[in-house]
Amino acid sequence: xxxxxxxxxxxxxxxxxxxxxxxxxxxxxxxxxxxxxxxxxxxxxxxxxxxxxxxxxxxxxxxxxxxxxxxxxxxxxxxxxxxxxxxxxxxxxxxxxxxxxxxxxxxxxxxxxxxxxxxxxxxxxxxxxxxxxxxxxxxxxxxxxxxxxxxxxxxxxxxxxxxxxxxxxxxxxxxxxxxxxxxxxxxxxxxxxxxxxxxxxxxxxxxxxxxxxxxxxxxxxxxxxxxxxxxxxxxxxxxxxxxxxxxxxxxxxxxxxxxxxxxxxxxxxxxxxxxxxxxxxxxxxxxxxxxxxxxxxxxxxxxxxxxxxxxxxxxxxxxxxxxxxxxxxxxxxxxxxxxxxxxxxxxxxxxxxxxxxxxxxxxxxxxxxxxxxxxxxxxxxxxxxxxxxxxxxxxxxxxxxxxxxxxxxxxxxxxxxxxxxxxxxxxxxxxxxxxxxxxxxxxxxxxxxxxxxxxxxxxxxxxxxxxxxxxxxxxxxxxxxxxxxxxxxxxxxxxxxxxxxxxxxxxxxxxxxxxxxxxxxxxxxxxxxxxxxxxxxxxxxxxxxxxxxxxxxxxxxxxxxxxxxxxxxxxxxxxxxxxxxxxxxxxxxxxxxxxxxxxxxxxxxxxxxxxxxxxxxxxxxxxxxxxxxxxxxxxxxxxxxxxxxxxxxxxxxxxxxxxxxxxxxxxxxxxxxxxxxxxxxxxxxxxxxxxxxxxxxxxxxxxxxxxxxxxxxxxxxxxxxxxxxxxxxxxxxxxxxxxxxxxxxxxxxxxxxxxxxxxxxxxxxxxxxxxxxxxxxxxxxxxxxxxxxxxxxxxxxxxxxxxxxxxxxxxxxxxxxxxxxxxxxxxxxxxxxx
Numbered sequence: 001x002x003x004x005x006x007x008x009x010x011x012x013x014x015x016x017x018x019x020x021x022x023x024x025x026x027x028x029x030x031x032x033x034x035x036x037x038x039x040x041x042x043x044x045x046x047x048x049x050x051x052x053x054x055x056x057x058x059x060x061x062x063x064x065x066x067x068x069x070x071x072x073x074x075x076x077x078x079x080x081x082x083x084x085x086x087x088x089x090x091x092x093x094x095x096x097x098x099x100x101x102x103x104x105x106x107x108x109x110x111x112x113x114x115x116x117x118x119x120x121x122x123x124x125x126x127x128x129x130x131x132x133x134x135x136x137x138x139x140x141x142x143x144x145x146x147x148x149x150x151x152x153x154x155x156x157x158x159x160x161x162x163x164x165x166x167x168x169x170x171x172x173x174x175x176x177x178x179x180x181x182x183x184x185x186x187x188x189x190x191x192x193x194x195x196x197x198x199x200x201x202x203x204x205x206x207x208x209x210x211x212x213x214x215x216x217x218x219x220x221x222x223x224x225x226x227x228x229x230x231x232x233x234x235x236x237x238x239x240x241x242x243x244x245x246x247x248x249x250x251x252x253x254x255x256x257x258x259x260x261x262x263x264x265x266x267x268x269x270x271x272x273x274x275x276x277x278x279x280x281x282x283x284x285x286x287x288x289x290x291x292x293x294x295x296x297x298x299x300x301x302x303x304x305x306x307x308x309x310x311x312x313x314x315x316x317x318x319x320x321x322x323x324x325x326x327x328x329x330x331x332x333x334x335x336x337x338x339x340x341x342x343x344x345x346x347x348x349x350x351x352x353x354x355x356x357x358x359x360x361x362x363x364x365x366x367x368x369x370x371x372x373x374x375x376x377x378x379x380x381x382x383x384x385x386x387x388x389x390x391x392x393x394x395x396x397x398x399x400x401x402x403x404x405x406x407x408x409x410x411x412x413x414x415x416x417x418x419x420x421x422x423x424x425x426x427x428x429x430x431x432x433x434x435x436x437x438x439x440x441x442x443x444x445x446x447x448x449x450x451x452x453x454x455x456x457x458x459x460x461x462x463x464x465x466x467x468x469x470x471x472x473x474x475x476x477x478x479x480x481x482x483x484x485x486x487x488x489x490x491x492x493x494x495x496x497x498x499x500x501x502x503x504x505x506x507x508x509x510x511x512x513x514x515x516x517x518x519x520x521x522x523x524x525x526x527x528x529x530x531x532x533x534x535x536x537x538x539x540x541x542x543x544x545x546x547x548x549x550x551x552x553x554x555x556x557x558x559x560x561x562x563x564x565x566x567x568x569x570x571x572x573x574x575x576x577x578x579x580x581x582x583x584x585x586x587x588x589x590x591x592x593x594x595x596x597x598x599x600x601x602x603x604x605x606x607x608x609x610x611x612x613x614x615x616x617x618x619x620x621x622x623x624x625x626x627x628x629x630x631x632x633x634x635x636x637x638x639x640x641x642x643x644x645x646x647x648x649x650x651x652x653x654x655x656x657x658x659x660x661x662x663x664x665x666x667x668x669x670x671x672x673x674x675x676x677x678x679x680x681x682x683x684x685x686x687x688x689x690x691x692x693x694x695x696x697x698x699x700x701x702x703x704x705x706x707x708x709x710x711x712x713x714x715x716x717x718x719x720x721x722x723x724x725x726x727x728x729x730x731x732x733x734x735x736x737x738x739x740x741x742x743x744x745x746x747x748x749x750x751x752x753x754x755x756x757x758x759x760x761x762x763x764x765x766x767x768x769x770x771x772x773x774x775x776x777x778x779x780x781x782x783x784x785x786x787x788x789x790x791x792x793x794x795x796x797x798x799x800x801x802x803x804x805x806x807x808x809x810x811x812x813x814x815x816x817x818x819x820x821x822x823x824x825x826x827x828x829x830x831x832x833x834x
Contacts, residue, residue, distance in 0.1 A: 009029070009071065009075065009092040009095065009096060010025065010026065010029040010074065010075075012088075012092065013075070013078065013084055013088050013089065013092055016085070016088045017083070017084055017085060017088060019082075019083065021074070021078050021082055021084070022077065022078060022081065022082040024074070024077050024081075025074040025075070025077050025078040025082055026074070027074075028070040028071065028073050028074035028077075029070070029071060029074045031067070031070050032067035032068070032070040032071040032074070033067075035062075035066060035067040035070070036067050064113065064114050065113040065114055065117045066117070068096070068113075068114035068115075068117040068118045069117035069118065069120065069121060071096055071118060072093060072096075072117060072118035072119060072120065072121040072122065073121035073124075073125070075089050075092055075093055075121075075122075076089070076121040076122035076124070076125040077121070077125055079122070079125075080122075080125045081125070093118055093119065093122070096118055097114070097115050097118055097119075112143075178198045178199070178200045183280060183281065183282045183283070184197070184198035184200050184201040184280065184281050185197070185198050185278075185279070185280050185281075186198070186217065186220075186264075186277075186278070186279055186280070186281065187267075187276060187277065187278045187279075188217050188238075188276045188277045188278075189275070189276040190274050190275055190276050191276075192216050192217060192218075192238050192276075192277070193214055193215065193216060193217075194212050194213050194214065194215055194216070194217055194219075195213060195276065196209075196213070197209050197212050197213065197220075201220075201281065204251070204258065205220070205251065205252065217234070217238070217277075218234060218235065219252070220249075220251065220252060221234075221249045221250060221251065221252055221260075222249075222250040222251060222252040233247055234247060234249065234262065237264070238277065241266045241274055242266070243264065243265040243266065244262070244263065244264055245263045246261045246262070246263055247261065247262045247263070248260070248261055248262075248284055248288075249261075249262055257285070258283070258285045259283075259284040259285050259288045260281045260282065260283060260284055261281065261282045261284045262279065262280075262281045263279050263280055263281070264277045264278065264279025264280075265277065265278065265279060299311040301374070301375040303353055303356060303357065303375070304356055304357055304359075304360035304375050305360070306360050306364070306373055306374050306375045306381075307372060307373070307374035307375075308374060308375065308376075308377075309374070309375075309376045309377060311374060312372070312374035312376070312382050312384065313434060313438075315372055315374075315384055316330070316332065316384055316434045316437065316438075317434050319384070319386055319427075320427060320432065320433065320434055320437070327386075327387075328427060328428060328432070329386075329387055329388045329426075329427060329428065330384060330385060330386045330387065330426070330427050330437075331371075331384075331385040331389055331394055331424065331425070331426045331427075332382065332383070332384055332385075332424070332425050332426075332427075332437050332438065332441045333382065333383035333384075333385070333397075333398065333401070333422050333423070333424055333441070333456075334380070334381075334382055334422065334423040334424075334425075334438075334441040334442055334444070334445045335363075335380065335381040335382070335383070335401070335405075335420055335421070335422050335445075336379060336380055336381075336420070336421050336445055336449065337359065337379035337381075337405070337418050337419070337420055338418055338419035338420060338421055338449075338453045338454060339417075339418045339419060339563075339596070340352065340355070340379040340418055341379075341564075342563060342564070342567055343355055343411070343416055343418065345567045345568075346567050346604045346605070347411060347412065347414060347416070347604070350412075351411045351412055351414070351416075354411050354412070355409055355411055355416060355418070356375070356379070358409055358411075359381070359405060359418075360373070360375060360381070362404045362405055362407075363381060363383070363401065363404075363405065365404070366397075366400050366401050366404045367383055367385075367397070367401070370385055370389075370397065371383050371384050371385035371386065372384045383401075385397075391458070394424060394426075394458075395456070398422045398424060398456035399456070401420065401422065402419070402420050402421075402422065402454060402455065402456065405418065405419065405420040406418070406419045406420065406454065419453055419454040420454070421445060421448040421449045421453050421454065421455060421456070421457075422444075422445065422448055422455075422456035422457070423441045423442060423443065423444030423445025423446070423447065423448055423456070423457055423459065424441060424444055424456060424457065424458045424459065425437050425438075425440040425441035425444055425458075425459040426458075426459075430459045440459040440463070441459060443459060443463040443464065443466075443467050444457045444458060444459040444460075444463060445457070446463075446466075446467060446470065447463055447466065449525070449529070450466075450470075450525060470526065473518075473522070473523060473526060474526050474530055476512060477510070477523055477526060477527060477530075477532060478532065480510055480512075481532065481535055481536060481539070485510065485511065485512075485513075486508065486509070486510055486536065486539065487508075487509045487510070487511065487709070488506045488507065488508060488509070488540060488543050488544060488547070488710065489506075489507045489509050489707035489708060489709055489710075490504035490505065490506055490507070490547070490557070490707060490708050490709075490710065490713040491504060491505050491507060491700060491705065491706065491707040491708070492504055492700070492704055492705045492708075492713075492716070492723060493505060493556075493558070493678060493698050493699070493700045494698065494699050494700070494704050494723040495697070495698055496691075496692055496696055496697055496698060496699055497697075499722065499723050499724075499725075500721040500722055500723060501555070501716075501717070501721045501722075501723050502554075502555070502556065502698060503555050503556030503557055503558065503590070504555070504556075504557050504558070504713060505557075505558040505560075505592070505700060506540060506543075506544040506547075506557055506558065506559045506560070507520070507707050508520055508524070508536070508540060508560075509707070510523055524562075528562060528564055531564075533562050533564050533565065534564065534565060534568065537561065537562060537564075537565040538574050538578075540559055540560075541559055541574060541575060541578045542578045542581065542582075544557050544559045544589070545557075545578045545579055545581070545582035545584055545589060546581070546582050547710050547713075547714075548582065548584050548588055548589065549582040549583055549584050550714060551713075551714065551717055552717060552721075553585070553588070555588070555717065555721075556587075556588050556589070556590050556618070557588065557589060557590065558590040558591070558592050558620060559589065559590070559591060559592065560592045560622065561591050561592065561593050562594075563594065563596045563597050566593060566597045566608060567597075567604070567608075571608065571611075571612075572608075572611040572612060572614075572615060575589070575591075575612070575615055575617060576615055579615070579617075585616075586615050586616030586617050587616055587617070587618060589617045589618070590617065590618040590619070590620050590640070590641070591612065591617055591618070591619055591620065592620045592621075592622040592643065593619060593620070593621060593622060594621075594622050594623050595621065595623065595624070598637075609637055609638055610638075613638045618640040618641065619637075619638060619639050619640055619641075620639065620640065620641040620642070620643055620678070621634075621637070621639045621641070621642050621643065622643045623643065623645045624642045624643060624644060624645060624666060634669075634673060639675055640675060640676060641670075641675055641676040641677065641678060641698075642666060642669075642670045642675050642676070642677050642678075643677070643678045643680055644663055644666050644667075644677060644678065644679045644680060644691075644696065645680060645681075646680040646681025646701070647681075648662050648663055648666075649663070649679055649680065649681045649682055649687055649691065649701075650681060652687060652690055652691075653684070653686045653687055653690055653730065660690055660694065663679065663690070663691060663694045663696070664694040664695070667694050667695040667696055667697075668695070670697075671695065676697045676698060677695070677696045677697050677698065678696065678697070678698040678699070678700055679691040679696040679698070679699050679700070679701075680700050680701060681700075681701050681702075682699050682700065682701030682702075682703045682704075683701050683702045683703055683727055683728070684703065684727055684728050684729065684730055685703070685725060685727060685728070685729050685730070686729060686730045687701075687703070688703050688725055702727060703725050703726070703727045704723045704724070704725060704726075705723070735757045735758065735759045736757065736758055736759070736814060736815065737756070737757050738755055738756070738757060738758045738817070739754065739755070739756065740754065740755045740781070740817065741753075741754055742754070742755050742765075742779055742780055742781055743779075743780045744765070744768070744777045744778070744779050744780075745777065745778040745779075745780075746775065746776070746777050746778075751767070751768055752767065753765045753766060753767035753768055754766045754767050755781070756798075758807075758815055758817075759807075759815070760803075760806040760807045760808075760809055760815060761802060761803055761806050761807075762789065762792075762800060762801050762802040762803055763779075763789070763800075763801050763803075764798060764799070764800055764801070765779075765798065765799050765800075765801055766797055766798050767797060768794075768797065768799060769796065769797050770794060770796075771791050771794040771799045772791070772794070773791055773792060773793060773794065774790060774791065774792075775790070775791040776788065776789070776790050776791075777789050777790075777791070777801070779801070781817055782817050785817065787803050787804070787805065787807070788803070788804040788805070789801040789802060789803050789804065790802050790804070
């Protein structure tokens with residue numbers, strides 16, 4: 001444009017004037033056009049000279065001011081000397097100045113120099129003083145205006161630079177934000193088609209940004225059934241042209257699950273025409289995972305993945321509050337692991353956690369789809385079985401659970417065996433609220449544990465009184481420990497060959513102030529469950545050592561050590577302290593240990609045995625053959641004695657019993673290993689002869705003496721160590737108490753009598769006086785059961801009868817007499833004889 005402006009100006013004036021310009025006008029116009037023509041390349045050269053303002057100013061003067069002056073001179077000369085109409089000349093100069101102002105915007109000095117150069121020749125050619133004065137005034141005004149424009153341009157440039165810095169910073173921040181992958185941007189046209197999308201998000205989708213441009217924005221999202229609600233929400237906003245904030249959507253075309261939070265707003269032009277949407281997205285995956293994790297922690301056990309206590313309670317309450325009464329029926333199994341604490345104490349809590357994980361897996365496999373399994377905490381689990389299930393099927397499932405959980409586990413290379421007890425309560429029979437069902441299943445669980453563990457028990461109404469009794473008994477036991485009400489009684493252990501007392505077994509006794517003596521089988525489990533067995537066991541050890549110090553040096557004393565005591569690392573120190581305080585030889589103390597300590601046969605067990613043998617005490621294996629372990633531990637466990645449980649002695653002399661063979665095998669095994677044997681529970685002379693015959697080295701039982709109080713044991717030792725066997729000749733079958741009217745026949749006479757107790761081999765009859773021994777009777781026990789019996793003894797109106805043929809027993813081991821009593825038979829016999 002600058003190239004042709006001088007010539008165009010001259011041509012325009014010539015056409016308007018209808019005359020050619022003078023030569024002094026034509027040459028300046030051509031020269032100005034040429035200079036303007038080369039200004040483009042000169043300007044590019046000027047821009048390549050940064051830091052050289054003088055050269056840049058000179059070049060700008062040459063290519064701008066000089067041609068403007070030439071142009072002004074040519075037009076001025078034409079107007080003054082060539083006859084150009086003044087109006088046409090001035091209009092041409094004004095147009096040239098406007099063009100230079102437009103082209104040189106932003107360069108005030110050069111622009112106003114061009115204006116001055118264009119008007120100055122007019123004053124020079126005119127030669128009038130007024131023209132020079134006007135030129136001078138214009139020059140002053142232009143200088144002032146130039147300075148003002150320079151200031152404005154500088155401020156404008158500073159604002160532009162500041163805006164540019166802000167814009168660049170914003171662009172950099174947004175670019176960095178996109179590159180992190182946490183956020184991205186998108187834009188659509190008015191049809192909802194993508195016009196822009198960040199590359200960071202398309203890379204996660206396994207595509208390029210160009211692959212999505214021109215496609216609907218919903219193509220970014222997974223339109224699966226589970227996510228359609230979010231897609232419809234976005235479609236609604238797009239169609240309604242309304243803004244939306246943080247809509248959760250699932251990303252499409254991703255291998256792993258990824259969630260986004262989408263925000264957007266509509267865009268309108270200056271005329272309020274809808275142009276599309278523009279918005280952003282953020283990665284919601286980690287936040288959603290955290291929320292899911294928090295939700296899972298609130299409803300599921302973090303260790304096993306099973307439902308936790310809160311979730312199981314919600315499940316139970318949902319069933320019990322069902323609108324349909326038939327749907328409120330359910331069964332709750334409450335499980336407690338037996339001997340789990342021993343695993344924690346011996347192998348550590350990490351091993352206990354690993355065991356709980358395996359238990360939960362077995363439990364889920366066993367229950368299957370029948371119900372829901374949850375962990376309440378610790379070693380407690382719960383199973384909820386919805387619907388009505390037959391009691392027989394529940395019993396079968398409970399047995400399967402116990403069997404499954406009792407199978408050996410492998411924990412950190414160690415073989416671990418535990419058990420399980422189950423309490424069962426049903427709705428609505430055992431309660432209609434969750435509190436009732438949980439409480440009653442808990443009572444049933446306590447009953448199962450009290451029954452010997454490793455079993456299940458259905459709730460029954462009498463368990464409430466049993467629970468209250470147990471709670472009171474626990475408190476009384478704590479008081480007994482505090483006030484010293486516990487006692488040790490001592491039962492002699494007799495050497496078989498010499499029939500001399502070789503020692504005693506210390507037996508724990510508790511005389512309750514109101515209930516009298518309470519069986520150890522009743523309060524020992526309570527002590528083990530509540531942790532009271534530790535102080536009780538330590539007291540028993542110290543008391544036994546103290547009493548042992550009063551007896552001859554060749555007398556030993558055996559003290560029972562529970563598995564919980566055995567797992568206590570402080571046990572060797574406690575025993576050493578007790579021996580030192582009593583001043584006795586360590587070999588006089590014998591510790592009786594049951595097979596249950598081998599349930600977790602690990603380094604801790606071996607270390608405890610080594611520590612105890614290092615003290616010098618003797619070790620006896622108690623209740624041999626009735627526990628859970630194999631014979632493998634006898635290879636390394638340093639036992640000095642094996643105690644034969646009384647269950648093998650009892651009934652060993654009865655015909656067909658295999659107990660004698662078992663006793664013989666145990667004594668042979670002990671002799672081969674260099675160990676003593678003690679037969680427990682010997683009560684009759686024939687049992688004494690049997691255990692002697694099979695080689696038992698020691699005998700303990702009522703045949704010699706019942707457990708004695710410490711002063712009585714001391715007095716017994718004072719009379720000598722010889723033991724005399726006293727008791728019945730043979731073992732009689734177990735009696736059961738009955739009260740039944742029967743008819744006896746002897747010769748042709750019939751007698752009415754009463755059976756007071758009964759066994760499979762005999763009974764006691766009351767009602768006949770002074771019957772001679774060896775008298776034979778026919779006894780009608782029922783209408784159809786008539787047995788032959790011989791009187792073995794008689795005292796006043798009572799006599800003991802021995803049956804010629806033993807009576808059959810039921811599966812429970814009891815004798816069942818069906819039918820009414822037989823007094824009618826006597827009346828019938830009397831009528832027939834008349």
